[in-house]
Structure formats: C-alpha cells, structure tokens
Amino acid sequence: MKKIPEAVGPYSAFRKAGDFLYISGQIAINPENQKIEAITVEEQAKQVLENIKAILENNGLTTQNVIKTTVLLDNIADFGAVNEIYANYFVEPFPARSAFAVDKLPKNVLVEIEAIAYCGK
Numbered sequence: 001m002k003k004i005p006e007a008v009g010p011y012s013a014f015r016k017a018g019d020f021l022y023i024s025g026q027i028a029i030n031p032e033n034q035k036i037e038a039i040t041v042e043e044q045a046k047q048v049l050e051n052i053k054a055i056l057e058n059n060g061l062t063t064q065n066v067i068k069t070t071v072l073l074d075n076i077a078d079f080g081a082v083n084e085i086y087a088n089y090f091v092e093p094f095p096a097r098s099a100f101a102v103d104k105l106p107k108n109v110l111v112e113i114e115a116i117a118y119c120g121k
C-alpha cells in the first residue's frame with residue numbers, strides 16, 4: 001500500500017460508496033512525513049495529484065477511473081500553471097471538472113483538488 005496523507009481535520013481521506021470512490025480535497029502534504037514542503041503552485045499541484053493517484057492505487061484504481069474533479073485555487077492566475085500539471089495525470093476522455101478561486105485554503109496552500117472515481121464496469 002502506498003502512503004497517503006493524513007486528514008487535516010475531522011474527515012476521511014476517501015470513502016467508498018457503492019460503485020464510487022470519493023476522495024477528499026487533497027493538499028500538498030508529503031505522505032512520507034505529513035508536512036507541506038512543496039512551495040510553488042506547480043510543485044503543490046504535482047504533490048496533490050500524486051496523493052490522489054496513491055489513494056486511487058490503494059483502491060485498485062487509476063486516474064482513468066476519475067469521472068469528476070474539483071480544483072480550488074488560492075489565485076485564479078495559477079489556472080494555467082495548474083492545468084499544465086493536471087494534464088500530465090489524465091487522458092481523454094478527461095474527467096468532468098469545476099475550478100474555482102477561493103478566498104483561502106487550509107494550511108495556506110495554493111491548490112486543493114478533490115475527485116470522484118467510478119469503480120464499476
């Protein structure tokens with residue numbers, strides 16, 4: 001099993017319900033030490049997506065099972081930079097997605113991404 005980040009509040013990193021796996025919003029926590037070490041938005045986006053990938057893999061899934069994501073940004077100016085990293089993790093047909101800039105994110109990170117994966121046939 002791959003290491004995954006611990007929740008930073010009263011929630012589960014993921015929950016399975018029927019044919020769906022719900023992955024809580026991931027922030028750039030290094031699962032080796034539970035610390036946020038990534039500094040730039042590109043580094044943070046990569047760590048976030050590696051964390052999502054690890055959760056998927058621990059559940060026997062890949063990013064191709066992901067049908068919906070939500071991207072939360074501290075600054076909408078980072079939209080393009082995050083898209084470039086994001087595109088390395090998904091292939092067509094891409095998951096449906098929503099993206100927002102929000103006022104502040106937990107632990108003052110720059111990006112948070114949540115995902116829903118379909119585990120059925």
Ligand SMILES: C=C(N)C(=O)O
Nearest residue numbers: 008009024025026106
């Ligand atoms: C980081 C989160 N997903 C949270 O606080 O809900």
